[in-house]
Amino acid sequence: MTTNNRARRWATASTGFALALSLAACGGNVGGGGSAEGEEFPGGDPITVLVGQDPGGSTDLIARALADEVSDDLGVPVTVENRPGANGALAAQELAGAEPDGHTLMVYNGSLAYITPLAVAEGEAPDIADYEIVTGLSQDDYVLVTAPSSGFRTVEDLANAGRPITFGTTGVGTGSQLSQELLFNQAGIEATAVPFDGGSPTLTAVLGGQVDVGSIQLGEAIEQIEAGELTPIVTFAEERVSYLPDTPTAVEAGYDAPVQQSRAVFAPKGTPEDVLETLQASFQTAFGSEAYQQFNEDNQLTPNEVDGEEVRETWTSNLERYRGVVEQYSIDLGGDS
Amino acid sequence: MDLAPVLDGFGVVLQPTNLLYCLIGVVVGMLVGVLPGLGPAATIAILLPITIGIEPVTAVIMLAGIFYGAQYGGTITSVLLRLPGEASSVVTVFDGFALARQGRAGTALGIAAVGSFLGGTVSIVALSFVAPLVAGFALDFGPPEYTALALLGILLVATVSSGDRLKAVIAACLGLLLATVGRDGFTGAERFTFDNLSLADGLDFVPIAMGLFGLGEILYNLEERHRAVHAPATVANVWPSRKDLRQSSGAIGRGSVLGFFLGILPGGGATLASLAAYAMEKRRSKTPERFGRGAVEGVAAPESANNAAATSSFIPLLTLGIPANATMAVIYGALLIQGVSPGPQLVDQEPELFWGVVNSMYIGNILLLIMSIPLVGLFVKILRVRATILAPITVLITLIGVYTVNYDVFDIGLVVAFGALGYLMKKLGFDPGPLVLAFVLGSLLEDSLRRSLLLFDGDPTGFLTRPISGTLLVLFLVVVLLPLIRAALPRRRADARRDTKELV
Numbered sequence: 084m085t086t087n088n089r090a091r092r093w094a095t096a097s098t099g100f101a102l103a104l105s106l107a108a109c110g111g112n113v114g115g116g117g118s119a120e121g122e123e124f125p126g127g128d129p130i131t132v133l134v135g136q137d138p139g140g141s142t143d144l145i146a147r148a149l150a151d152e153v154s155d156d157l158g159v160p161v162t163v164e165n166r167p168g169a170n171g172a173l174a175a176q177e178l179a180g181a182e183p184d185g186h187t188l189m190v191y192n193g194s195l196a197y198i199t200p201l202a203v204a205e206g207e208a209p210d211i212a213d214y215e216i217v218t219g220l221s222q223d224d225y226v227l228v229t230a231p232s233s234g235f236r237t238v239e240d241l242a243n244a245g246r247p248i249t250f251g252t253t254g255v256g257t258g259s260q261l262s263q264e265l266l267f268n269q270a271g272i273e274a275t276a277v278p279f280d281g282g283s284p285t286l287t288a289v290l291g292g293q294v295d296v297g298s299i300q301l302g303e304a305i306e307q308i309e310a311g312e313l314t315p316i317v318t319f320a321e322e323r324v325s326y327l328p329d330t331p332t333a334v335e336a337g338y339d340a341p342v343q344q345s346r347a348v349f350a351p352k353g354t355p356e357d358v359l360e361t362l363q364a365s366f367q368t369a370f371g372s373e374a375y376q377q378f379n380e381d382n383q384l385t386p387n388e389v390d391g392e393e394v395r396e397t398w399t400s401n402l403e404r405y406r407g408v409v410e411q412y413s414i415d416l417g418g419d420s
Numbered sequence: 421m422d423l424a425p426v427l428d429g430f431g432v433v434l435q436p437t438n439l440l441y442c443l444i445g446v447v448v449g450m451l452v453g454v455l456p457g458l459g460p461a462a463t464i465a466i467l468l469p470i471t472i473g474i475e476p477v478t479a480v481i482m483l484a485g486i487f488y489g490a491q492y493g494g495t496i497t498s499v500l501l502r503l504p505g506e507a508s509s510v511v512t513v514f515d516g517f518a519l520a521r522q523g524r525a526g527t528a529l530g531i532a533a534v535g536s537f538l539g540g541t542v543s544i545v546a547l548s549f550v551a552p553l554v555a556g557f558a559l560d561f562g563p564p565e566y567t568a569l570a571l572l573g574i575l576l577v578a579t580v581s582s583g584d585r586l587k588a589v590i591a592a593c594l595g596l597l598l599a600t601v602g603r604d605g606f607t608g609a610e611r612f613t614f615d616n617l618s619l620a621d622g623l624d625f626v627p628i629a630m631g632l633f634g635l636g637e638i639l640y641n642l643e644e645r646h647r648a649v650h651a652p653a654t655v656a657n658v659w660p661s662r663k664d665l666r667q668s669s670g671a672i673g674r675g676s677v678l679g680f681f682l683g684i685l686p687g688g689g690a691t692l693a694s695l696a697a698y699a700m701e702k703r704r705s706k707t708p709e710r711f712g713r714g715a716v717e718g719v720a721a722p723e724s725a726n727n728a729a730a731t732s733s734f735i736p737l738l739t740l741g742i743p744a745n746a747t748m749a750v751i752y753g754a755l756l757i758q759g760v761s762p763g764p765q766l767v768d769q770e771p772e773l774f775w776g777v778v779n780s781m782y783i784g785n786i787l788l789l790i791m792s793i794p795l796v797g798l799f800v801k802i803l804r805v806r807a808t809i810l811a812p813i814t815v816l817i818t819l820i821g822v823y824t825v826n827y828d829v830f831d832i833g834l835v836v837a838f839g840a841l842g843y844l845m846k847k848l849g850f851d852p853g854p855l856v857l858a859f860v861l862g863s864l865l866e867d868s869l870r871r872s873l874l875l876f877d878g879d880p881t882g883f884l885t886r887p888i889s890g891t892l893l894v895l896f897l898v899v900v901l902l903p904l905i906r907a908a909l910p911r912r913r914a915d916a917r918r919d920t921k922e923l924v
Contacts, residue, residue: 138472139759164827169603169620176617202608249875255608277563277874278606280867287765291559293875417608 124185124358129160132348133178133189135171141223141302141382142171145346146190148378149220152369157361170256171195175209175349183351185358188217193345194258197401201409202256202417211398215350216391217359218366221384223344224301225262225319226327228308230292238270238317238336241296247273251285251297254278255417259285259298261405262319262333262342268412269338289313300344301326302383319343326383339408345387347394363390426548429775433783438478438776445482446784449489450792454497454505454799458814460490461747461853462637465629466814468754469821476758477773481780483751488540488730488781491690492788495532495723496796497803499525508690508726511698515711515718522714530660531716532723533792535672539724540785542676543683543731547738547778551767554739557888558764561740563871564883568892570865573742575899576685577857587850592858598623599862606870618830625753627822627834628859632852633750634818635835636842638811643847660716668720671701675721679728684735689745690726697725731781737762738774742861746853749860757825 132150136142146163154161166174171192181187191214200208229235241248250267252260255278267274277294279285282303289297290312298319305326307313315330319342323332333340348366350359369375370388379386389397409416432438452463464483471479494506499516512532519528578585578592601612602622613619660668678700679693701721702711711718733744741763743749755762760770767774822835842852876882884890 137759166826166828167621169617173617173620203603204608204610207610247877255605275874275877277871279871280605283761287559287763288562291562293562 124355124361125157125159127159128186129162130154130157130185131187132161132163133174133187134163134165135167135169135174135189135192135195136165137167138165141300141344141384142190142192142346144378144382145220145384148375149190149348149366149369152372152375153365156365156368170199170208172199172207172209175214178349178351179209179213181351183215183353183355185350185354185362187351188362189349190220191216191347191349193343193347193398193401194256196398197405198258198261198342198416199256200402201261201405204417211349211395213352215352215354215359216394217348217350217362218391219387219389219394220346220348221379222387223346223384224324224326225258225298225342225344226301226304226308226324226330227263227266227296227298227316227319227333228289228304228313229296229316230290231311231314232292233295233314235296235316236314238266238272238333238338241267241316242270242272244272244295247275248295249275249277251288251294252276252278253282253285253299254280258319258342258344259300260416261409261414262340263296263298264414264416265340265342265408265412266317266319266333266338268414269340286313305383324383325385345394345398347391347398359391425771425775426779428772429779432477432772432776433481433780437475438481438780439783441474441478441482442485442780442784443787445485446489446492446788446791448482449486449491450493450496450788450795450799451802452486452505453490453493453495453509454802455810456497456503456505458637458641459506459633459747460487461629461750462633463490464747464750464754465626465633466818466821468626468630468750468757469824471754472757472825476755476760476770477776479754479758480751480773480777481784483754484734484777484781485784487747487751488727488784489788491723491726491730492533492536492792493799495536495719496529496792496799499528499532499719500796501803503803506690508694508730509722510691511694511722512719514698515713515715518712518714519716519719524714527660527664527716528719529792529796531664531668531720533789534660534665535668535675535720535724536727537785537789538672539676539679539726539728540731540781543680543728544778544781544785546680547732547735550735551739551774551778554735555764555767558768560888561764562886563868563875564886564889565892566864566868567872568883568889568896569740569742570861570868572892572896572899573736573744573861574858574865575896577745577854577861584849588854591845591850591852592854595855595858595860596862596865598628598855599859599866605867616830618828622863623834623859624826624831625860626757626825627831628838629750629753629856630818630822631835631838631840632842632845632856633746635815635839636846636852638814638818639839639843640846641807642811664716668716671697671717671721672724674700674704675724676728679725680732682725683729683732683744685744689733689747690729693725693729694722697721727785734777738766738777739764741766741864743857746856749853749856752860 132146134143134146143165150161150163166177172195174189175195178187178189195208196211235241250263252263260276279288282299285297286299286304288294290307296316301324304313308315315327317333317336318324318327318330319340320332321341448463449460452458452460464486471483490506491508494504494509495512497503497505498509498512499520502513502517504510504513516528519525574592578589601619603610603613603620675697678697682693682696683689698718698721701717702708705711705717733748736742736744737748737752741761743752752762760773819832819835822831825831845852872883883893
């Protein structure tokens, strides 16, 4: 009986080790198998898509929706890996260090390219010049909301409040903060920023009247807006948002404050031209699929499937433009920028 | 009260996947309950990476199962082997083992199982009524209220928890300090990041919990020479007799209620509840001399209380987002990983998750009641697995597990560092619990305080003019001042208190 027990014990132990070893082996393979010179891309090797945000957020969902389609098209597994941290800078850093063979990509947030640099010290935000841009993806709009009980309906109401107002932002160096700073500075409204940790806490604070207003990504607030629990004041889009046809844009209301969250697919610098072309073609196929289009609609995302160079131009000019207005109104997005 | 979401919750639990994970949770819980050393907090911390791939509700159902399952498991070894598997089952040893020596091990286990079941059930029912009540105030909870809550939570954790009070405060301060690491969310300034992007968002909760609770415990246990396991007492006739039930019914009732309240209290939890319930029964009893010699009440009271407390400690977590003890802090971490932030709005925003988890506890308790007796023999055998085999496997699982969370080697380094810290803390008599809790509540405290001051335009009296935060701050003062006032008054109750002390 004792021997029997011991044998069983060793069996259990070795199963544990075998499992551990095989797991470790798998870990070593991921992203490591660069295809040899001259071989057809993608070969048989999987593609990893890095996401600089937590699982479940909009960026993550977009990456996963695309991964399925691209995987079907290229015939290799496409896995999404989350490397949350520092507004996505951590993932961008990893991408910069990855082999430029098209097997490591990243869904890159526009805010990291044109807002974060204004909020953090020089050199802390990555420079988009250090990457290849495969394709643009979509845009997410910010909407200024308030609780119905506040009585505010327009920007004028806020200006005529007769007291300083408070506004919730989804964090420092985000589009939520920039959009409101731009609006309130131009409108001459005395306002205090209260940063929260992401969209959902900001939403709760606005709903509970803890802050007067807040700027939130449309997809996160649409349910409450449709239920009448939140009043939309303006959107920060360039043109009226198709999902909120009755809400004016800040531009229409007379303020130069267009701020959008934009997303694009990035690859490491030096990725061969033909690999990029194969990827571009595959993403185009993905954009055309019904499932992906439905996904965009369900999440209130506006497609912005332009080519890489256009993304680079827009984002670079955004950064310059925001840097200009931020200086003009001496807006302080961060502590020591 | 609207019953529809409650019933939907049952629908969620009864899905085969959730039932399976509930079963896995309670079995794993019983297992670690049996194994001395490895507690539920450590187990849940080690298993955190597994939960990432599954649905939030399923994950929490499993983790909760581990927690209350451990309370059952700890009883078995206490009674049969005089070896408490869990701190919360230490007092069960006194009368449980005495009963076993009288050949009434079955009675002790049976009473413990019935008491645990009833204690757990009382708490679940109360939880079902209390949580929506608190949720009604959800939107009134703004930054000032969270500031007051976090302050109260950290204070209670540091003062109410068992063990050395000064050491608990020191550990809590260390936790608060660790919480300041990372990019300042208000100014973007870097704090203690040493230009390392892995530290930009602060220290991650998972490696800290896995290091302190998981690795630290394993290292500490390696020092202990494992006692030879005696042959367990034979178990016959587990159904307690009518007489036993009548004798212990009062103890079960009182234990359940006491456990429920002590579980809600931050810093309370199962261990404190079982100690207090035992002490109360002994004091109430007309024949206190029977205690320690095989009194059925001496098993019934602490076992009802620890299960009631294990369940009710979910109340502050699920309704306020404030973890009441170390295990809840780890479950809090699990929820955050899943993208669910626990707080007053949870019941409304995620009714499926909330009621799914609450209702899974009914099912889990029934599963435990059915399983606890037939599996006794198996669990006793598990005790024979030597630490030399168990420890390296657990370490390996811990290290691989933490890597799979973020695929960041940095996290492995963190686990090792915090494992060493956890080991040293245990060795020097520091409880890592207050550290982890203060770490979790630290960022909440800082952020809420700074948000509040922005809202109040820098005027701190704003905290007192809001009804909820004002009340909480008064409560805070009472907790701070009460021990001082007590110390100043003549020590009339010194005798009664000594009685409890002995047990600790």
